[in-house]
Amino acid sequence: LSSISLGVNGMTCGSCVQSIEQRIGSLPGVIHIQVSLELKNASIIYDNSHHTPQSLAEAIEDMGFDSIISD
Template identity: 40%
Template sequence: MMTITLNVQGMTCGHCKMAVTNALKELDGVKHVEVHLQEGTVDVDYDETKVNVEKMKEAIEDQGYDVK
């Protein structure tokens, strides 16, 4: 199990938090997601044998947010 912190720009409210959380949780291998709106970060616990960082970034970007 791995943990990564992604810097996500454009999240400002509860809807943003829910959109990012749900997009990541739909990916096979993502176990836990914690969004920090104030910091603009997302902590993700995931199984590196099932999902990679690129897939997570794509899922977030598909929701309209920028991942740095």
């Protein structure tokens, strides 16, 4: 397992946070996700045989938010 913190821009409220947590959290290989509106980021624990930081950032972008690989 790996963990990553991705920058997420474009969220304005709790429902944005929830929709990202639900959709990304339900992807196979995503173990845990916590999204912060204040910090504009998503902390994700994932199975690295399923995902890379790039694939996770793309999944968030695909939902219509901007995602930046910062770390």
